[in-house]
Amino acid sequence: xxxxxxxxxxxxxxxxxxxxxxxxxxxxxxxxxxxxxxxxxxxxxxxxxxxxxxxxxxxxxxxxxxxxxxxxxxxxxxxxxxxxxxxxxxxxxxxxxxxxxxxxxxxxxxxxxxxxxxxxxxxxxxxxxxxxxxxxxxxxxxxxxxxxxxxxxxxxxxxxxxxxxxxxxxxxxxxxxxxxxxxxxxxxxxxxxxxxxxxxxxxxxxxxxxxxxxxxxxxxxxxxxxxxxxxxxxxxxxxxxxxxxxxxxxxxxxxxxxxxxxxxxxxxxxxxxxxxxxxxxxxxxxxxxxxxxxxxxxxxxxxxxxxxxxxxxxxxxxxxxxxxxxxxxxxxxxxxxxxxxxxxxxxxxxxxxxxxxxxxxxxxxxxxxxxxxxxxxxxxxxxxxxxxxxxxxx
Amino acid sequence: xxxxxxxxxxxxxxxxxxxxxxxxxxxxxxxxxxxxxxxxxxxxxxxxxxxxxxxxxxxxxxxxxxxxxxxxxxxxxxxxxxxxxxxxxxxxxxxxxx
Numbered sequence: 001x002x003x004x005x006x007x008x009x010x011x012x013x014x015x016x017x018x019x020x021x022x023x024x025x026x027x028x029x030x031x032x033x034x035x036x037x038x039x040x041x042x043x044x045x046x047x048x049x050x051x052x053x054x055x056x057x058x059x060x061x062x063x064x065x066x067x068x069x070x071x072x073x074x075x076x077x078x079x080x081x082x083x084x085x086x087x088x089x090x091x092x093x094x095x096x097x098x099x100x101x102x103x104x105x106x107x108x109x110x111x112x113x114x115x116x117x118x119x120x121x122x123x124x125x126x127x128x129x130x131x132x133x134x135x136x137x138x139x140x141x142x143x144x145x146x147x148x149x150x151x152x153x154x155x156x157x158x159x160x161x162x163x164x165x166x167x168x169x170x171x172x173x174x175x176x177x178x179x180x181x182x183x184x185x186x187x188x189x190x191x192x193x194x195x196x197x198x199x200x201x202x203x204x205x206x207x208x209x210x211x212x213x214x215x216x217x218x219x220x221x222x223x224x225x226x227x228x229x230x231x232x233x234x235x236x237x238x239x240x241x242x243x244x245x246x247x248x249x250x251x252x253x254x255x256x257x258x259x260x261x262x263x264x265x266x267x268x269x270x271x272x273x274x275x276x277x278x279x280x281x282x283x284x285x286x287x288x289x290x291x292x293x294x295x296x297x298x299x300x301x302x303x304x305x306x307x308x309x310x311x312x313x314x315x316x317x318x319x320x321x322x323x324x325x326x327x328x329x330x331x332x333x334x335x336x337x338x339x340x341x342x343x344x345x346x347x348x349x350x351x352x353x354x355x356x357x358x359x360x361x362x363x364x365x366x367x368x369x370x371x372x373x374x375x376x377x378x379x380x381x382x383x384x385x386x387x388x389x390x391x392x393x394x
Numbered sequence: 395x396x397x398x399x400x401x402x403x404x405x406x407x408x409x410x411x412x413x414x415x416x417x418x419x420x421x422x423x424x425x426x427x428x429x430x431x432x433x434x435x436x437x438x439x440x441x442x443x444x445x446x447x448x449x450x451x452x453x454x455x456x457x458x459x460x461x462x463x464x465x466x467x468x469x470x471x472x473x474x475x476x477x478x479x480x481x482x483x484x485x486x487x488x489x490x491x492x
Contacts (some may be wrong), residue, residue: 035402035403036403057403058453059401059403059451059453059454059487059488060403060404060407060441060442060451060454060487061440061441061444061451062440063407063437063441076437093432093436093437093438093439093440096437096439096440096441096445097439097440097445099445099446
């Protein structure tokens with residue numbers, strides 16, 4: 001029987017929520033990696049038992065974890081799965097090592113970015129925000145990091161190399177951190193073209209490669225950000241998240257700091273589709289698994305008040321690819337609610353009907369088994385949720 | 395043998411107890427002890443000091459014999475009591491974050 005596995009990253013550990021295809025009764029396992037910030041967990045589309053996780057800490061830095069059995073057991077890549085960690089069986093330690101490319105001809109000339117005060121600042125690795133497993137190879141995985149850069153592993157996470165063409169295309173010195181740091185938080189692999197990848201950075205904008213990561217171009221035409229000196233600049237936009245439906249890889253939906261945006265030409269041009277939303281600030285955006293014109297967002301009151309509008313937790317759904325939005329409230333708190341939903345904390349399953357999931361900074365994970373018509377909490381009292389991903393299991 | 399006491403999260407990562415014992419060849423300095431620790435437990439690489447610069451991570455401190463050794467140069471000899479194994483080198487996670 002089909003089922004779903006929801007991978008939840010929180011401020012204090014990871015949790016795995018599982019249910020059968022009815023999505024009514026849930027098992028909760030965790031915390032995994034108790035006490036650590038789990039920025040993101042994501043399963044391989046090739047092998048659902050292969051899950052990658054970013055474990056991080058302000059004290060102890062970055063750790064990469066991997067499971068080869070659907071989250072039952074974990075190990076640092078390079079350490080033999082399931083073997084005790086005696087001195088002879090320890091990992092090499094490279095799985096934690098994210099070193100910016102400074103080799104001649106690649107990263108050497110790009111060692112600084114713009115700091116808050118306008119001066120140039122060295123790139124300093126802080127953490128992995130997002131892990132994106134390859135669509136075709138379980139051992140290939142991408143990592144989006146802070147300070148913003150894209151890394152790739154082809155050995156199951158045992159070692160990492162920067163795709164330095166991203167920092168090297170010329171505008172890197174103009175990138176600057178947003179309030180949450182200068183993070184590369186979105187990685188979208190085009191299922192129809194293995195050489196095309198979209199990424200997004202706060203606060204630089206969206207970028208695309210058409211040659212597997214060697215060369216990149218900013219794709220921000222049409223974005224307008226009133227808080228930067230040139231509101232229509234090539235880079236400098238605070239893109240919060242981007243989503244794509246796999247059947248239409250040229251159509252992108254974006255939640256920018258303010259504004260919901262849409263592109264129909266692979267990001268070359270964008271237009272605003274915020275329409276009748278009560279506020280167009282927010283973080284998450286996602287697309288229905290079977291209806292590429294059905295889009296979901298969670299409006300947040302403002303960039304200085306990071307909680308939902310009118311104290312009501314409402315998911316907004318557009319069935320028209322934007323502009324016309326309807327609030328989805330059944331089962332969600334409609335008074336005294338002051339949570340946020342962070343950029344990687346919404347996901348969809350591919351069952352029929354499509355399931356929608358999101359986690360809040362208040363520690364709730366909500367699920368809708370009917371494409372958003374009704375909602376129920378799977379769990380209510382986790383630590384603040386940083387990320388939610390879903391695996392649909394055969 | 396040199397004794398090193400680790401904070402809880404690093405014990406969990408390395409799958410060891412509160413204290414590990416290390417054979418440190420040559421002079422016993424902060425740098426040589428951390429080299430030996432990371433060689434024995436490579437999973438700790440990058441968790442105490444940066445992979446590349448080898449700078450101590452900001453929220454970690456080194457103590458021994460009731461002294462704060464956090465700002466000592468990596469090649470400065472550690473106290474004799476640590477070198478002889480009488481006292482442990484303490485790796486401490488700063489009390490921060492509420």
